[in-house]
Amino acid sequence: MSEAVEAPAGEAKPWFVYLVRAANGALYCGISDDPQRRFAMHCSGKGARFFHSSPAQALVYVEACPGKGDALRRERAIKRLKKVAKEQLIAMHGADATPSA
Template sequence: MNSTWFVYMVCCADQTLYTGVTTDPDRRLAEHNGIGRGARYTRVRQPVTLVYCEPADNRAAACRREAAIKALPRRAKMALIHSATNCR
């Protein structure tokens, strides 16, 4: 199977950011907003909005990038969001 993986960030209703990986950003966003099973963190912070998405070569690369983004301070994450272009 040759799926494209994505690293994404959503902004929650309380203005916090959540970062994750997926093969389908639209489906995952719907899950975070209560259609299906979203992350425990976002379940109580709905609605969430997709604010950043970047493609990765494979799951391992996506997970490494996710970890790198999670390690950034909020100011750097916001700069990343503002400089991004649509990944889809």
């Protein structure tokens, strides 16, 4: 996975929506300006309480968004999807998703 992307001066830095698979197979959706760092926090037991019952296993989906507001909107949309649809999203794009339009 790549490092955090720096935005040129005057432009908003990109944000990302991501999915993490827990040991029990559940999917966690979140946003971050550095999804790899956030995943490491989830793995270390810091961050979301979601992972207290079943540890984070893999960062399975990352989608770039132009800004934080866009990432929040996309996160809400993904959270509304059924698990089957989330699995299809992962199968189609995995951790290499392109920026949303």
